[in-house]
Amino acid sequence: MSEVTKDKASRLLKKRGSMSSVSSPDIKMKEIRIRAKDSVSTVSYVDEPSHHDDASRPAVHMENTYQLGPGKCFPVDAVNHILKDVLTNYLQEEKYEPDLCRQMTKTIAEVVKARVKDLLIPRYKLVVIIHIGQLNNQSLHIGSRCLWDDANDTFASFVFRNTSLFALATVYAVYLE
């Protein structure tokens, strides 16, 4: 009976195109689930957010720390520098191609997130958004509004341009209260 359910689970996962693997020795899938302390890293290629992760882990209730503000404030300049670095390195010589850029946006998003995480700023949640588009004399407007605590939360962004494409990278840092 358990074999049937495991097969069903693997089929469901395959349909959604998600790369997070079911940790079972029977199923031969690429194991890319990295356990780092309490975090699980999953690379998902679907448009809708996958909900199967949420159902498996119960909500964690945290104890009150009585801490009113962040000990270390978010280094916007360092993050701007990271964004500039990553975008220039990955896209300097590239020409716009649909398949390449599709992959590139996901890769760059993961790389930027990993590098900002390496700064080890405690109690900050991160949202990284990357837009890569073709330069074709068309017009594009990107705007954002945030409802947050202005004292603690902030963002960093960088625009990169070359002859055939443009890239916009934005990192939002939200303090965990």
Next chain:
Amino acid sequence: MEEYQPHHEEIGFNADEAHNIVKECIDAILGGVDYNQNNVNQWTAAIVEQSLTHLVKLGKTYKLLVTCAVMQKSGSGLHTASSCFWDTTSDGTCTVRWENQTMNCIVNVFAIAIIL
């Protein structure tokens, strides 16, 4: 053993509700209009502000990030990706894609829970 989930306490972000709210906002602002360079600024600002106000009216304790991209249809490509470092049980995201004959509109909503 069934776990009792109290109805008034919803675990996680309700993406469907947010999707509907945002779609209604976009329809109200961009429904039936053609791309116009002069108005785009106003449109993006209006979409984002209205979505934010309606999402806040849901009354949940979330910090919200709403992003809107409006692009003229000219045959060129645009790729968008996002990567988030947060608690997947309490935080969530929702993306709404909308288009008409002259333009494309993409709205992303990110909701991060505040723990009281």
